[in-house]
Structures are given as structure tokens and as C-alpha cells.
Amino acid sequence: MALIRLFATACSFLVTTAVAGDALREWYAAPIEQWPAAITADGHAPLALSPLTPIGSLATEQQIKLGEKLFNDPILSRDNTVSCASCHVKSLSFQDGLRSAKGVREQIGNRNTPAIFGIDHWQSFFWDGRAQTATEQALKPIENPIEMDLPLEEALKRLNTSTDYKAAFDEAYGKEHITSAMLAMALVAFERTIPPPDSKYQRFIALAQEAPKKAQAMLSESQLEGLHLFRTKAKCMTCHEGALLSDNDFHVTGFHRYGLSFEDLGRSEFTQNVRDIGKFRTPSLLGVSKTGPWMHNGLFVQFRPMIEQYNAGGFRPKPNRKNAMDPHYPKTTPLIQPLNLSDDEINALVAFLNIL
Template identity: 75%
Template sequence: MALRVIPLIICALLAFSTFANDNLRHMYGKPIKSWPTAETADGQPAIALAPLKPKAPLATSQQIALGERLFNDPLLSRDNSVSCASCHFSERHFQDGRRSATGVRKQVGKRNTPPIFGIDHWESFFWDGRAQSATEQALKPIENPIEMDLPIADALKRLNESPIYPSLFKNAYGREDITSPMLAMALVAFERTIPPPKSKYQHFITLAETLPEKAQSMLSDSELQGLHLFRTKAQCMTCHEGALLSDNEFHVTGFHLYGRRFEDLGRSEFTQDVKDIGKFRTPSLLGVSNTGPWMHNGLFTQFRPMIEQYNAGGFRPKARGSKASDPFFPVTTPLIEPLNLTEEEVTALVEFLNIL
């Protein structure tokens, strides 16, 4: 008798799975504004998913070409050994694939290199937000002692004495005497042309604006389930929202190693505010399958362990030893909470991340 029941159970499960998939396709075959409401840990509305597009007019072709040349020129490093492109590879969405960035004299920093795209969408730059604009950010790696280690005054001297750059700057900006604002503007002119990752997701979300029914047919059942989980049960849009898939905010995610060998105080190093200890800017998830390792310190190299960590409620280190009574010990954000995702749901979420 039991042997007869097993096929019936299997048929029932398959029928339920087919119904669930059809239901998801019906929901996501509608315009984006009619999709199920996104679920967030704090109950706040999330910015709707959308294609990533430039917000402002691009620079002239001369300015862009100049910026690209500067971006790839090791002349802007103290020993002429590295350029911006040394840590930002075009084939990896302008990230380097290393756990931490490597600069002049093979010096290794303590933070992971972020990819470059969506310049107009960021409200601050670097993991700790120490630059408030793209032009402010552009010059900091040049003068950073463990990155390119060249004072801006020296960089300008090299450029002004160069046999090629004065005329290039004159063609681009109308003057030969090169200044730091001109250098920053040229670099940003190029960086603003860097497109979002050419991914299945970017194609899908662009098509979903005008042809939602055709767009949902692009996704496999598991990818579609992953999209739905990303927006609902997994609460990913608490922090990863909008076109950029980032809330532009700073959070304590628990990986600061406070009081330990590889301690990183995060945003507080810039703000000098103890409330910001251990906070880091939410990264974009666009192109995430090609920008690992992940987190500010490159801790994770695979999606599943990372998702399982969040599924369990995140990493919540305890103050021990000499830090047991430290009032500044950073507390992991309450926005990260247990999600109760099943193994099948974790797999679906991984598949969705792979198409971003």
C-alpha cells in the first residue's frame, strides 16, 4: 500500500511546484510597479529595481579619451609601476579579483577593491565613504601611500612637464596648465562611461520596463524564484535596492575584527565618531558573480556560505577578554536577522545572484 502512495505524493509535489512557478510567472509578468511588495527587515519601503543608467550628460569624446589614458598610465604612481587600471580590470567590472588591493612596492592594503560603474548613483565613495563625490575620490588613490604614493603636486608636475599631456588637456579643457580639478574631472569623465555589467539580469530588468511578460520568460524557474526571494523572504532589498542594488548607507555586518589582528574600524576612521566603528558602505550586487571575493576584507569566496551566514542571522561577534567591557564594541545591525530559508531557497538565491 505504501508503495502506491509514494507516486501520488511525488505527483502532488510536482503539481504544487508547477502551480507555484506559474504563479510567480504571472506575478512577474506584470509591470515592475505591480510586482509583489518588497519585504524589508525594518518595514520601510524599498526603492524598486530598475536598469542602471547614467544620470547626467557624459563628457566630450576628448575628455573621455584623456581620462582613459590617465586611468591606464603608471606615470601617476611614485615609481611608475601601477596605474588605476592595476586594481580595476575591465574584464572584472573594473575590480581586481584579489582579497585586498596591491599598490606600489607590492604593498597590500586591508580592503577589497570595489568595482567601478554607476558613478552617478553613489552618494559617497570608498568602503568608509570618506569621499563625498567622484571627483574627490579620483585623486585619493594617487596620493595614498600604499596605493600609488604620489603627492598630487608631484603628479601635476609630471603631467605639466610631459611632452603629450599639456596638449591633450588643452584639447579637452581649453588650457595647457594642468590643475588638480582638471585631473580629477578627466578621470571621472572616463569612469562615468563604464557601463553596468552586461548580465542576464540587466537585460531582464531593462526589458521588464516595457515588455514584462517577455522579460519573465528569460528567467529559469529557479532564477525567478531567486528574484522573488531576493525581494521578499530573504529581505535582501533592505540594503540592496534600486538600480544600483545598494542603499548607499553604512552598516555593521560583524566582520570588523574589532580588537583582533586584522581589525578594521570602518567608517569611524573617516568620521572619528565611535558610533561608526565597524560600519561599511553597502556594496552594489551588480555583476557580483565576477567581483569576488566579497565583503570589505574579501572574506567570502563562494555565494552559498555567505548566504547561509545571513540566513542564520549574520555574524555577531561577542566582546571578550580585554574588550569584554568595551562600550565601543560594535554591535551587528538588527537589520540582519534569521531568514529560515530552505536549502532549495538558498540554491535559488545563489542562481539569481549568478545572473546579476
């Protein structure tokens, strides 16, 4: 009798699982606006998932080619060993695959290199948002003492004494004398042409706008379940929303190491506002399988431990005796709460992240 009951229970489980899978197929075969409502930690309605499409550029072919040449030329670093492409590698979605960026003289920075794409979709740049525009961002690594360590005045002097570059800028901008504004514009002209990662997700979400039934058939059972969890129970769209899969905002995720070795004060280093201590910009998850390690300090090298951290309610460091009374000790955002995901659900989320 016990064996019969066990068999019946097993059959019930299999039927339930099949129905759940069929239900997901049906839900996600509908137009995107009819998908199950997304769930967020604070109850806001997130931007719907959509393909990341470039914003039109007015740059000419000459300007784009000039920007690409500059992007790949170590002439913009003090010792002529580092270019923009040294940290932003084309095959790695214009990231470098390292925990922290490496600059001139083999110096190691304290932050992970962000990937480059969709630059006109961002409202700020760098992990701390210290640049407000792409043209402002383009020049900062050149002067950064750890990255390229070349004063902008010296960089422009080098370019203006180069016959090739003077001719290239004259062709691109109608001026032989190269200014910092022209240098930034050329770099950004090229960066605007960098497409989002070519991924199964990008193809899926683009097709979902026109032929949702065909689109959902592209995903495996685990990938489809991962998509659903991403949008609902896991509450990932609290911060990772829209085409960019980022809310363009800053949050304390708990990895600031405030008052300890390797401390990183995050956004407050730029704003000088104590309320911004430990805040970092939400990264895009597009191409995330190619842009590890992850987090601002490259802490995670595998998806599962990272998801398990969020599943447990995030990392919430406590003040030690030294800073127990410090009123500015950063508190992890309340947007991160325990999720109660099962092992199978975590596996499904990993499957989804792998196609982003």
C-alpha cells in the same frame, strides 16, 4: 497501502511545485509596479528594481579620451608601476579579483577593491564613504601610501613637464597648466562612461519595463524563484535596492575584527565617530558574479557560504575579556536576522546572483 500513500504524497508535491512555478510566472509577467510587494527587515518600502542607466555627462570626447589615458597610465604612481587600471580591470567590471588591493612595491591593502560603474548614482565613495564626490575620490588613490604613493604635487609636476599631457589638457580644457581639479575632472569624465555590467539581469529588468511577459520568460525557474526570494523571504532589498542594488548606507555586518588582528574600524576612521565603528557601505550587487571575492575584506569567495551566513542571522562577534567592558564594541545591525531559507531556496538565490 503504504506504497500508495507514498505515491500520492509524491504526486501532491509535484503538483504543488508546478503550481508555485506557474504562480511566479504569472506574478512576474505583470508590470513591475504590480509585482508582489518587497519585504524588508525594517518594513520600509525599498526603491523598485530598475535598470542602471548612466546620468548624462557634459564631458567632451577629448576630455573622455584624456581621462582614459590617465586611468591607464602608471605615471601617477611613485615608481611608475601602478595605474588606476591595475586595480580596476575592465574585464572584471573594473575590479581586480583579489581579496585586497595591491599597490606599489607589492603592498597589500586591507580592503577589497570596489568595482567602478554608475558613479553618479553613489552618494559617497570607498567602503568608509570618506569621499563625498567622484572628483574627490579620483585623487585619493594617487596619494595613498599603499596604493600609488605619489604626492599630488609631484603627480602634477610630472604631468606639467610632459609635452604630450600639456597638449592633451590644452585641447581638452583650453589650459596648458594642469591643476588637481583638471586631473580629477578628466579621470571622472572617463569613469562616467563606464557602463554597468552587461548581464542577463540588466537585460531582464530593462525589458520588464516595456514587455514584462517577455522579460519573465528570459529567466529559468531557479532564477525566477531567486528573484522572488531576493525581493521577499530573503529580505535582500532591505539594503540592496533600486537600480544600484545598494541603499547607499553604512551598516555593521560583523566582520570588523574589533580588538583583534586585522581590525578594520570602517566608517569611523573617516568620521571619527564611535557610533560608526565597524560600519561599511553597502556594495552594489550588479555584476557580482564577476567582482568576487566579496565583503570589504574579500572574505567570501563563493556565494553559498555567504548566503548561509546571512541565513543563519549574520556574523555576531562577541567581546573577549580584553574588551568585555568596552562601550564602543560594534554590534551587528539588527537588520540581519535568521531567514530560514531551505537548501533549495539558497540554490535559487545563488542562481539569481549569477545573472546580476
